[in-house]
Amino acid sequence: MKRLNVLALAAACCGLTACGIPQNITPQIAAPSTDFANAPRVDVEIDSFSFEPRTLRLAAGEPVVLVLTNVSDGRHNFSAPGFFAASRIAQYDASVITDGEVEVAPGDSVELRLIPAMGGYDVDCTHFGHSLAGMTGSIVVR
Numbered sequence: 001m002k003r004l005n006v007l008a009l010a011a012a013c014c015g016l017t018a019c020g021i022p023q024n025i026t027p028q029i030a031a032p033s034t035d036f037a038n039a040p041r042v043d044v045e046i047d048s049f050s051f052e053p054r055t056l057r058l059a060a061g062e063p064v065v066l067v068l069t070n071v072s073d074g075r076h077n078f079s080a081p082g083f084f085a086a087s088r089i090a091q092y093d094a095s096v097i098t099d100g101e102v103e104v105a106p107g108d109s110v111e112l113r114l115i116p117a118m119g120g121y122d123v124d125c126t127h128f129g130h131s132l133a134g135m136t137g138s139i140v141v142r
Helices: 004-019 081-086
Strands: 041-047 051-052 053-060 064-070 076-079 101-104 109-115 119-124 136-141
Touching: 041 053, 041 076, 064 101, 076 119, 081 119, 101 109
Parallel strands: 041 064, 053 136
Antiparallel strands: 041 051, 064 109, 076 101, 119 136
């Protein structure tokens, strides 16, 4: 009986916190004076069950234009809740991020202008079974 109570409590906690993934993330907004016009462009190709590059390396506090391109014929997302919560996002791009995820339709690209915060962050696709099939990566910001 005790084991059942512990499992029920664990399940309830996971339901409330999504097992440690922040929910309803409101991105921090970058200062309107931030110059993204000269920011380096970082391209990420999203394919069936992979991100290329698998590891992004970004400079902390430096503006960047992150371009996510879905080159597959299926729907995918770029889920990095910790990264998006810690970064400052251009106001006109913030609405593209929902609960730390960016949906990218087949053949489409999404541009995000942001200023990353120092740290290490996990990336995956949260569509059913995609991360289990290897659709994972990381972001290293130094």
